Amino acid sequence: MQPETVLKQRIQSIDVLRGLVMLIMALDHTREFFHIQGMTGDPTDLATTTPFLFFTRWITHYCAPTFVFLSGVSVYLAGLKRTPKEMAAFLIKRGLWLILVELVLLSLAFTLNPLFNVLVMQVIWATGVSMIILGLMIRLPMMVITVTGCILFLGHNLLDYVALPEKGAWALLLKMLFTARGTVIQLNATHFIFCLYAVLPWTGVMFTGYTFGQLYKPGFEAKKRQNYLRLAGLIMIVLFVILRFTNLYGDPSPWKLQRTWVFSLISFLNTSKYPCSLLYLFMTIGPALILLAYLENIQNKFTAVLNTYGSVPFFYYVPHFYIIRTLSVILFFASGYTSKDIVTPNMPFLFRPLNFGYNLPVVYLIWLFIIASLYFPCRWFSAYKKTHKQWWLSYL
Structure with missing residues (x-):
């Protein structure tokens, strides 16, 4: 296959934002495998966390919603170059491919268990299923997809009030x-599925992005x-503040005044990711x-670097897990x-003792090393x- 004479055009702002959240996403994965409390503590637990630890976890909340939302935008743009029939077939096949990657490549990277006793279903699983659903609906009028997305996006927390x-x-x-x-599905005596991401709220995010x-x-x-983007973002932020302050709707875990104003702010920002609440989505997608x-x-030079990562998200995402786990094995020994x-x-992850790890400054240094190691491969593949x-x- 010969190179095309004209370079494929991409929308830089989308790739830059995607690149930013992909790099931040790696911080959370690095924390899980290298922080001393990564497997024993909850960084959002107000009784045990610190502001630095909470921020390290909280800033990564922006990653999954932005990633799935931009995936929806990208699906719409890809559809401009295909017929609805072609787009439907592509989305279904790509969705199945993403689910396979999640269950095989990413589960192996997480657990390092070649027997696959535990299959982990996270954001790639939710993205894949959402793509399949969108593929089945892609030939319907845009208004139907929009209304469906709004119902899922805005209304899924109604289930908080249902037995x-x-x-x-x-x-x-x-x-x-x-x-x-964190639902555990037992397949047999030795094999389990660990489902972290409930699908349909994320489908609402993808449909909204579409x-x-x-x-x-x-x-x-x-x-x-x-102007439309700024207005929509501002509306989401205002709704987040109002609904969160009043604890009326949108998150199953209400905020409360704490012992200091810093921890009160942490409580206010500590919205629910599993499953993703409406206020969690407003808090992250709005900005x-x-x-x-x-x-x-x-x-500038910084956005050019982010653009490099964001233009090849799949190529970055899968290898970064393997680099994290390879480094964790080296440091383990x-x-x-x-x-x-x-x-x-009682732990699904091999080479990850409960008392293994480092303090947060070291975790940040390891994170910088991991993302830097992928820059030149990403630039080449881009x-x-x-x-x-x-x-x-x-498909990559």
């Missing part, structure tokens, strides 16, 4: 679709688009939309652990994708 079944197949289905927050994709269709005035608007007018410490009882058109590139 749902706790046992049986129906209960399991509802958990996987709406309420999963609707916003119309702002980027050819001929749409840039200034008008930026992301405003930033997306302003990024259209910013071009360097710290004096031996083969008898590889397995920790250039390759822009100048080639093999069919398999659209």
